[in-house]
Amino acid sequence: QKEVEQNSGPLSVPEGAIASLNCTYSDRGSQSFFWYRQYSGKSPELIMSIYSNGDKEDGRFTAQLNKASQYVSLLIRDSQPSDSATYLCAVRVQKDSSYKLIFGSGTRLLVRP
């Protein structure tokens, strides 16, 4: 089992719709969760961080965390073509007395005009 799993997609939604991106993780001790956006050929850009169960909203983005189910999601409201990118779920885990950020393989999102 991979440490962080995401559906590779592509997830295709029309402009203005809600895009829902999901992620599961295996380490129950994880406390920090992040969503990054990566455009082709570019480095990841932080969108959201979430540390507590429940929802966290920032503009058009809402991150949801359910530690009991080991599940993290990202909702993008009013999707725009410029949101088309690969979205990476990342989980911080503790290994060998240090913290590491483990990435999922990413979900490619396509927003159709």
Add this chain to the structure above:
Amino acid sequence: GAVVSQHPSWVICKSGTSVKIECRSLDFQATTMFWYRQFPKQSLMLMATSNEGSKATYEQGVEKDKFLINHASLTLSTLTVTSAHPEDSSFYICSALQAYSNQPQHFGDGTRLSIL
């Protein structure tokens, strides 16, 4: 916000050349820096973690003698790919962490390395 500068952004060189990539945290002190590699259509793979003033910790399968990491100060880490070969061609990205906390990691813009 926290800014991480990575240089160079693009390198093309002949097989056997050593290439040095710099990663700087511009407006914060990075206690820990991370080096990732990303092949086309794949996710980021952690290569090594470095703490200022100490030896880097390499992930399984990463050759420490080939990928030399130096983290001499709280704002600078370097990755040297020694005697690079075509199979080392990839997108290398550094990341910096401000403190031993829940702070998010901030990424540099990446270095695209092409070995001919």
